[in-house]
Amino acid sequence: MWNPRGQQLSWLCGVKKRELMISRLGSRFSTASEVSNMKITPPQMNCLPGFKLLTSLLLLGFLGSAPAFAVLGGDASSVQADQVHFRATLKTTNVEAYTVHEMQVPGGPLVREYVSLDGRVFAVAWQGPAHPDLRQLFGTYFDQYQQAARQAHQPGRRALDIQQPGLIVQSGGHMRAFFGRAYIPDMVPAGVRTEDIR
Amino acid sequence: MRQAWLVVSLASLILAAGCGGGSSSPPPSVTVSLSPSTAQSITQAQTLNITATVMNDSSNKGVSWNLSGVGSLTNSTITSVTYNAPATVSSNTTVTVTATSIASTSAAASGSNVAPLSVDPGPADEYANGLFTSVTVCVPGSTSSCQTIDGILVDTGSVGLRLLSSSAGGALTLTLPQLNNPDSNPVAECVQFADTSYIWGPVQTADIQIAGEKASAVPINVLGDPGFSTVPLSCSDTGGPDDDSLLAMGANGILGVGLFEQDCGSACASGTPPQAAYYECPASGCVAALVSLSQQVQNPVSLFAADNNGVIDNNGVIIELPTASAPQSTLSGSLVFGIGTQSNNALGGAMTFPVDGFGNFANPVVFNNQSYSGSFIDSGSNGIYFLDSGTTGIPTCSDATFFYCPGSSEVLNATNPGANGATSTVQFTVGNADSMFGNNPNASVFPALAGPNTGSFDWGLPFFMGRNVFTAIEGKSTPAGSGPFWAY
Numbered sequence: 026m027w028n029p030r031g032q033q034l035s036w037l038c039g040v041k042k043r044e045l046m047i048s049r050l051g052s053r054f055s056t057a058s059e060v061s062n063m064k065i066t067p068p069q070m071n072c073l074p075g076f077k078l079l080t081s082l083l084l085l086g087f088l089g090s091a092p093a094f095a096v097l098g099g100d101a102s103s104v105q106a107d108q109v110h111f112r113a114t115l116k117t118t119n120v121e122a123y124t125v126h127e128m129q130v131p132g133g134p135l136v137r138e139y140v141s142l143d144g145r146v147f148a149v150a151w152q153g154p155a156h157p158d159l160r161q162l163f164g165t166y167f168d169q170y171q172q173a174a175r176q177a178h179q180p181g182r183r184a185l186d187i188q189q190p191g192l193i194v195q196s197g198g199h200m201r202a203f204f205g206r207a208y209i210p211d212m213v214p215a216g217v218r219t220e221d222i223r
Numbered sequence: 224m225r226q227a228w229l230v231v232s233l234a235s236l237i238l239a240a241g242c243g244g245g246s247s248s249p250p251p252s253v254t255v256s257l258s259p260s261t262a263q264s265i266t267q268a269q270t271l272n273i274t275a276t277v278m279n280d281s282s283n284k285g286v287s288w289n290l291s292g293v294g295s296l297t298n299s300t301i302t303s304v305t306y307n308a309p310a311t312v313s314s315n316t317t318v319t320v321t322a323t324s325i326a327s328t329s330a331a332a333s334g335s336n337v338a339p340l341s342v343d344p345g346p347a348d349e350y351a352n353g354l355f356t357s358v359t360v361c362v363p364g365s366t367s368s369c370q371t372i373d374g375i376l377v378d379t380g381s382v383g384l385r386l387l388s389s390s391a392g393g394a395l396t397l398t399l400p401q402l403n404n405p406d407s408n409p410v411a412e413c414v415q416f417a418d419t420s421y422i423w424g425p426v427q428t429a430d431i432q433i434a435g436e437k438a439s440a441v442p443i444n445v446l447g448d449p450g451f452s453t454v455p456l457s458c459s460d461t462g463g464p465d466d467d468s469l470l471a472m473g474a475n476g477i478l479g480v481g482l483f484e485q486d487c488g489s490a491c492a493s494g495t496p497p498q499a500a501y502y503e504c505p506a507s508g509c510v511a512a513l514v515s516l517s518q519q520v521q522n523p524v525s526l527f528a529a530d531n532n533g534v535i536d537n538n539g540v541i542i543e544l545p546t547a548s549a550p551q552s553t554l555s556g557s558l559v560f561g562i563g564t565q566s567n568n569a570l571g572g573a574m575t576f577p578v579d580g581f582g583n584f585a586n587p588v589v590f591n592n593q594s595y596s597g598s599f600i601d602s603g604s605n606g607i608y609f610l611d612s613g614t615t616g617i618p619t620c621s622d623a624t625f626f627y628c629p630g631s632s633e634v635l636n637a638t639n640p641g642a643n644g645a646t647s648t649v650q651f652t653v654g655n656a657d658s659m660f661g662n663n664p665n666a667s668v669f670p671a672l673a674g675p676n677t678g679s680f681d682w683g684l685p686f687f688m689g690r691n692v693f694t695a696i697e698g699k700s701t702p703a704g705s706g707p708f709w710a711y
Contacts, residue, residue: 131494131495132490132494132495132496132497132498133497133498152597154487154490154497154500155415155461155497155498155499155500156415156419156461156463156499157461158457158460158461158498159419159460159461159462160460160461160462161460163462167462170462171462171463174418174419174420174462174463174464175463175464177418177623177624177625178418178420178463178464178471179349179473179623180345180347180349180350180353180470180471180472180473180474181350181351181352181353181473181604181605181606182378182380182416182417182418182601182603182604182605183417183418183604183605183606183608183625183674183676183681183683184417184418184608184625184674184675184676184677184681185417185418185419185463185625186611186619186624186625186674186675186677187624188619188624195611195675195677196417196418196419197417197418197608197676197677197679197681198417198597199380199381199417199481199582199599199601199603199681200380200381200382200414200479200481200486200582201483201487201488201580201581201582202581202582202583202597202599203415203417204597204677204678205419206677219613220613220614220678223677223678
């Protein structure tokens with residue numbers, strides 16, 4: 026886990042913080058398959074048209090710390106920036122089919138989030154001295170990844186390569202230089218090469 | 224248009240068979256001769272066949288080939304290779320093809336700076352391409368409170384000695400002194416791996432002895448220690464499995480003999496304390512903390528003391544493994560300490576490969592005319608892990624997507640980046656992991672085991688088979704300059 030104050034400084038649409046808390050907690054306690062079957066109208070947001078948010082609304086109370094990153098498969102606006110408290114370098118690159126938001130976490134990895142034109146985080150990638158907090162970054166996909174990572178595990182230091190129809194997770198490297206990426210194949214915009222996700 | 228010429232100069236090198244200090248007489252000299260034996264001029268797009276004859280090569284190891292300059296090497300065997308000039312050359316240029324003998328090393332390497340290596344299934348009887356050795360640890364200052372532990376994985380991709388405690392299924396039963404930081408709080412560490420798995424445990428100190436080499440009061444990492452049973456969330460929240468057990472780790476510990484002096488370095492000594500690295504653990508619980516360089520887990524090699532002759536073998540290691548041409552049950556080799564410090568650890572004709580501050584090749588590895596940065600050599604990886612199915616066209620196994628399963632074995636070439644533009648062509652084989660495992664149930668050595676590694680090359684243990692691979696430690700001087708670098 027990187028510094029929980031590591032936060033993205035750009036967003037595509039604004040979200041009220043309390044609603045954001047609920048959506049993150051909700052996604053933590055549901056499985057990926059439940060979530061994908063639920064199309065919940067999000068709380069009132071100032072968003073781009075055609076916006077979709079995959080989440081479940083279990084009202085479980087308030088989490089103490091703000092989420093640090095956009096959630097894989099979720100909405101790019103699921104991050105509330107906290108510019109006053111956190112210094113981060115941010116680079117945003119727009120290409121034709123998507124936007125890349127890049128953030129360097131102090132003492133941690135560089136994280137990239139790939140957001141499609143309709144506002145969904147279809148991929149994340151990282152590199153640095155440690156893997157990021159994947160429980161936060163993968164959102165509702167964390168359980169699926171964790172189960173696959175544990176099943177795949179055999180002795181022998183090697184790269185991770187999870188290939189499931191709804192989720193690809195790959196990681197590798199060595200002490201001082203790790204890398205990884207995850208993407209949802211169905212959400213990758215047409216014409217985008219997966220080699221560009223890194 | 225006038226064509227430019229290439230001069231192909233030929234060099235042959237003897238890889239010194241070690242004969243340090245033993246009572247037996249040294250073996251007859253291995254010599255290499257090449258045909259053609261003098262420099263050849265060829266034009267662009269031409270090829271040149273070169274053969275090597277090795278005398279007194281009792282184990283028929285032959286040679287390995289290196290290219291310095293433009294063009295490529297193909298069809299390489301242990302006695303021959305074809306040099307291919309580029310299609311166009313703008314001006315006359317010289318390239319050098321070097322043949323280096325791979326003399327039998329496991330029998331020849333001997334001395335107080337040599338520890339035996341074994342590729343075998345390991346203490347959990349399940350490892351493929353696991354490289355193991357034994358390490359002796361003592362309570363600092365004691366000669367009686369000691370333990371010799373075998374089944375320790377030798378890992379050039381990490382730094383530091385890590386031992387699994389007996390309560391977690393490992394072998395360590397000694398109670399070692401806990402390392403406390405200047406605030407008198409115990410220091411502990413989380414270490415992640417490439418596949419997002421992790422290990423956790425306290426930093427304690429031990430005297431370490433391997434072969435005749437000794438290091439005193441070295442900070443090491445003890446895993447599965449019952450006194451540190453709560454893993455901080457910041458450590459486990461990558462989500463990968465906890466490797467603090469014999470079955471998960473497949474070893475009684477890890478001997479990290481990589482490129483650096485400490486496992487983390489300055490990033491953990493100043494600035495923002497990295498999460499999932501070092502912690503201090505007062506009674507209220509472990510929190511991420513900075514740790515000074517000297518209190519971090521150390522590369523034991525860099526702390527080796529001088530021997531009785533004043534020789535210090537602390538600037539790096541050599542892993543010497545013979546060739547394996549097919550799956551086999553075990554393989555024996557040598558872990559030699561020191562680079563250019565004794566008669567049995569000279570660089571000889573080895574080419575050096577610069578590395579960056581992250582422990583990767585300083586320049587990209589080239590494969591199929593594409594460049595792949597972030598590539599590295601790592602004895603702790605148990606296969607050649609490179610790229611992905613989409614890029615290579617090699618399918619992964621249906622039951623194990625972390626291995627390749629081609630329809631039939633493929634022999635491929637890639638080029639490693641040496642110093643000053645020199646290049647080294649590496650030929651490697653990708654076998655079908657399912658059939659290799661299925662057809663060889665008693666084997667633990669798999670020279671053609673390979674799998675994906677997105678975007679770069681991880682030259683794991685098969686790369687070491689049939690080579691002497693040097694790992695030079697940062698800041699330590701060697702006859703080829705200061706580490707960090709690899710050489711082979």
